[in-house]
Amino acid sequence: MALPEYSFRAAQASAVAASDKALRITDRAGSIWRRAASKPAHAARLRSLDRFLPDGLASSADGGWWELEPGVQIVTPAMFGCGPSVADNAPGLSDFYAYLERFGCAASHDGLYPVRSQVVMGTGAAEAGPGGSDRALILGRLTLDVTAPIAGAVVTSRMKRSARIEGMAIGGGGGSLAYADKLFDIGLLVEGSARRQTIGHLEVGHARLFGVFLRGRGAGSAAFGHAFGTARIHGCGSGCADSGSRPAPAGAFLRADYSMIVPGGASGAFYQTSTFQLKPGSALPPPAIEAYGLPSFVRVGGEEFPVVFYDRSANRVTVWGWAPPGTASTDGSIDFVFGGGWASAGGDSGTRVGHLALTANAIGHQNGALHPAAVAATMKHNYIGQTVGSSPTGASVGGATFGRFEGNNADIWFLASPESKDVDYRVVADRAPGPARVRFHSGRRSDGSKVHSGSPRGLTLSYRRGTAALPSGPEWSATGTSARPSNGAEREARRSQPI
Numbered sequence: 429m430a431l432p433e434y435s436f437r438a439a440q441a442s443a444v445a446a447s448d449k450a451l452r453i454t455d456r457a458g459s460i461w462r463r464a465a466s467k468p469a470h471a472a473r474l475r476s477l478d479r480f481l482p483d484g485l486a487s488s489a490d491g492g493w494w495e496l497e498p499g500v501q502i503v504t505p506a507m508f509g510c511g512p513s514v515a516d517n518a519p520g521l522s523d524f525y526a527y528l529e530r531f532g533c534a535a536s537h538d539g540l541y542p543v544r545s546q547v548v549m550g551t552g553a554a555e556a557g558p559g560g561s562d563r564a565l566i567l568g569r570l571t572l573d574v575t576a577p578i579a580g581a582v583v584t585s586r587m588k589r590s591a592r593i594e595g596m597a598i599g600g601g602g603g604s605l606a607y608a609d610k611l612f613d614i615g616l617l618v619e620g621s622a623r624r625q626t627i628g629h630l631e632v633g634h635a636r637l638f639g640v641f642l643r644g645r646g647a648g649s650a651a652f653g654h655a656f657g658t659a660r661i662h663g664c665g666s667g668c669a670d671s672g673s674r675p676a677p678a679g680a681f682l683r684a685d686y687s688m689i690v691p692g693g694a695s696g697a698f699y700q701t702s703t704f705q706l707k708p709g710s711a712l713p714p715p716a717i718e719a720y721g722l723p724s725f726v727r728v729g730g731e732e733f734p735v736v737f738y739d740r741s742a743n744r745v746t747v748w749g750w751a752p753p754g755t756a757s758t759d760g761s762i763d764f765v766f767g768g769g770w771a772s773a774g775g776d777s778g779t780r781v782g783h784l785a786l787t788a789n790a791i792g793h794q795n796g797a798l799h800p801a802a803v804a805a806t807m808k809h810n811y812i813g814q815t816v817g818s819s820p821t822g823a824s825v826g827g828a829t830f831g832r833f834e835g836n837n838a839d840i841w842f843l844a845s846p847e848s849k850d851v852d853y854r855v856v857a858d859r860a861p862g863p864a865r866v867r868f869h870s871g872r873r874s875d876g877s878k879v880h881s882g883s884p885r886g887l888t889l890s891y892r893r894g895t896a897a898l899p900s901g902p903e904w905s906a907t908g909t910s911a912r913p914s915n916g917a918e919r920e921a922r923r924s925q926p927i
Contacts, residue, residue: 431460436474436509439494443477446484451494457506464493470530471523472496472508498531502567505537515575516544525549528564529589537593538568544576550587550622569595569629574611580716581617581641588623595629610636610667613716618642618654628657632664637716637767639664639789642779642797657782665767665790666713666811681727681763681790681811684710684745689757691750701736703746704728704762712738712745713766721773722794723815723843725765729755732765732812734843734869748869765790765811772797773818781805783831791815792836795825802828809835816853816887817843826886828854839865842887852886860891 431452434442439451439461451461453474463482467473472495479491496507503524505511510520521541528535529550564587572582582598598615615632618625620643632639639661642654666681686704693700704726706712717724724735726747733747745762768791770784779797784805786792792810793803796818807813813836817825833839839861842853855861866889 439476440474441477444480444492446478446480446486449482450497453507456509457504459503459507460497460501461494462497464495466490467493468495470495470527472527496527498527498533503527503533503535505539505541510541512540512542515542517541517572518543518545518547522546522548525587526551528566528591529587532564532589534565534567536567537570540571540573542573542575543582544574544578546578546580547572547583549583549585550589564589564591566591566593569597571597572599574599576611578612580612581614582612583615584617584619585622585625586619587625590624591626593625593627596627597631599631599633610634613637613714614641615639615661615664616641622654624654626655626657630656630659631661632659632769633662635664635767636667637665637714638720638771638794639769640771641720642772643720655780655782658785659770659781659783660785660787661769661789661792662787663789664769666763666765681765682711682713683761683763684712685759685761686710687758689751689755689760692746693750700750701746701748702733702751703744706743706745708743710743712740712743713764715740717766720771721818722771722796723817723841725791725812725841727763727765728752728760732838732841732867734841768792768794768812769810770794786810786813793829795827797825802830805829805831807831807833807836807839811837812841813839815841815843817841826852828856830856832858833861833865836865838867840867842866842868844868854888854890856890856892858892860889 431450432444432448433452433454435455436453439453444451449463453459453461461474463480464473465482467475467490474494475492476494477492479486479488481487481491485491496503505517505521505524508520508524508527510517510524514520521537521543524535524537525548570593574582583596596616611634613636615635615638616630617638618641630640640659668682684704685707687707688705690703690705691700692703713724718738725732726735726745727733729752731752733749733751735745736748737746738744739746745764767789769786769789770792771794772779773794773796781803784793784803785808786805787808787810789810791812791814792807793805793814795803795814795816805814813833814829829840840855855866866887868887
């Protein structure tokens with residue numbers, strides 16, 4: 429028996445017969461809607477003029493409500509009023525993902541959707557078990573065209589229901605690293621409450637701060653359990669405030685002029701700092717950089733120094749270590765290096781990434797996650813390929829990087845804590861970066877030398893030889909500069925080069 433058909437507005441303006449238990453809404457992708465026993469708690473609802481309940485009885489309080497029926501159709505954003513001609517699809521897409529978090533049915537978000545505000549995936553309220561019939565399957569590749577400036581993230585994931593997502597592309601904002609051409613701060617922000625998300629393919633381009641940010645800080649956010657297949661991140665992070673900026677290695681960073689340097693820490697002290705007093709009109713990086721708790725860097729005198737503290741009220745910045753000998757004590761310039769392609773912070777235990785392609789970002793991969801992480805990546809033409817460590821005073825982070833470094837100004841920044849909290853980290857690359865391509869920080873002495881004058885304990889560089897497969901498994905966890913793979917065949921196929 430054919431279902432009665434209405435447009436969304438026509439259904440709202442109609443007194444539907446009590447015998448009709450389901451409708452087809454023609455302008456919502458021909459979707460099927462069923463009578464509800466009361467006002468649905470989700471956004472895929474409408475109310476007709478009648479007040480009938482599913483059992484045929486009438487109720488002035490609860491009757492006349494209809495909801496999108498799960499389990500009998502592939503749910504799409506069009507059923508929530510989304511489409512390529514809609515100016516801002518963010519509200520409809522947020523409703524779409526909240527519905528999937530609630531019902532866990534099959535869906536497709538394939539298509540191009542202009543957005544002018546933040547898309548929120550899930551409410552963080554649904555509690556669902558892993559896998560099986562309660563898992564949301566989202567087919568197709570979502571492409572978001574950012575058409576107006578968005579403060580914060582374009583997409584924020586808070587979905588607690590397990591979801592398998594085929595693909596997402598978040599772009600817009602032009603082709604340079606200039607701030608004027610970057611329309612959003614973060615492409616994808618995964619909050620600590622989100623659980624068990626799997627994204628097969630992810631693309632992000634031209635974010636002011638981060639392309640992807642996995643935020644695991646805060647109470648109740650010790651585990652993500654997410655998995656990413658492949659990801660391509662381009663042109664994210666620091667940018668000049670004009671349209672004449674160039675690719676990241678050429679120096680497209682936020683520049684500031686300072687009037688004075690104040691050294692901190694006594695001569696020969698274990699922990700020393702440099703504070704730069706910025707001149708009026710010289711801007712500090714966005715406050716969000718502090719909120720996300722990842723390292724920022726200042727470039728001065730041909731070197732980079734991690735930031736310890738921003739004093740915004742006085743327009744000052746304090747960095748870890750003394751400025752290099754010969755640096756102008758007055759009337760000089762510094763460059764801020766912040767943000768980048770992919771960043772992890774906090775306890776995102778269990779996150780797995782198939783392969784990251786990180787190009788032309790300020791920092792390709794920022795690994796501040798406090799767990800042994802393994803990342804397969806191609807880091808190409810970023811200013812800094814990778815930072816390892818969370819902060820100068822709590823630099824503990826462990827794991828390994830597998831892949832390729834090419835054309836970065838500095839391939840790896842290894843943050844060695846002045847309290848000797850050096851941690852184990854291993855790099856296995858097509859050609860291992862030499863010592864000149866790896867930098868590490870600690871306090872500086874009065875003569876400019878680093879406290880850790882040799883290599884930091886725990887950092888090992890190795891390179892692949894022949895056609896050996898990428899390593900995997902816990903046997904590749906580093907245990908200091910003497911770390912070696914435990915598998916005999918892999919041992920023969922690779923050579924280790926501790927620095």
